[in-house]
Amino acid sequence: MDSKIPFAFQLSFIGFCLMISFTEIQKGDCAEVSNTENELAEDIFSTLQSLRSEVQSLKAQIGVEGERSISPEERRVSKKKRVAFYARVSPSITKIAAEDTIVFSLVETNSGEAYNPSTGEFKVPIAGTYVFHSNILSGHGKFIETCLKVNGKDRMLMYSGSKFFGSGSNMAVLELKAGDIVNIAKQGPWGTVPLYVHHLWSTFSGFLLY
Template identity: 40%
Template sequence: MNTTVSSPNSRIRVSVKHVAFSASLSHDISNNVKSYKIIFDKIITNIGNGYNTKTGIFTVPIDGLYVFDWTILTHSGKIFNTELVVNGIPKRRNNADSGRGRFISSGSSMVTLSLHKNDKVWIRKFETAGNSMHGNYWPGFSGFRLA
């Protein structure tokens, strides 16, 4: 079965089995909280409407094998640790460390997971307090259904 999916620049036809999203962060994050969900607030692509910019959660619309990647960027002299979480369980971690005098630092991670309909996936900061992440559309969170 096919469906028409609208994007700001075009209309394309895709199978309902296709799922893909990509979102970025428009603003800096800086606080002393040790753990919290990162809400990537600007949608680039959201085929299948699985990603929610209000909650920062991707809800799996159909069973399958999914690939996720995310990139973070720290401010000068800061460290920012993140992890990809599925239904409350950490699956993969990422680190950006500019704490040794570098201007900025980035970190990227990718993971492939077998997921089921209605599983919840998000990125959260963990462990370290007092750090900051640079926004301005540099950081991003993306995912797609592989099979």
């Protein structure tokens, strides 16, 4: 049977053939069947034996494919690629200096444990393409400029502020190497002193795209 035909279809077809075969056998008393019917019965039994062999072969192939699809090595690789985090500022940051890292200490998601809520840094566990997003809410009547840094270099800028509460957000897609450090920081000295980052609405998230 063609190996390109899906296993489930092959098994369904074999089951259908088995049903027809047993129906033909049960149509009459085997002791009273004609020569033609005897020949038909022999053909059916021969077909059944062939089908049984096919079933055993397909079961073996399915077993091999199943083991291959969930091999321990593939499980380990898949687990390594589960990299994602989402954290929020809590409590509000009332004093921050130029170039200081903004620490998002309230962690909601941290698959892969690559984000450190104590330092506010994300350490890239495996090389790949990553997506990062951040939203910064300034204080009432204040403004602040922030940025996403990779190994200390600005890669994404945000401006937050208005006469009430103003938020700024941005997203970046970056090719990174294992060991790279990503963080959100105060960009330069610009902003309303004392520089302020409002809690909970200010977030930092990222994940491995591929």
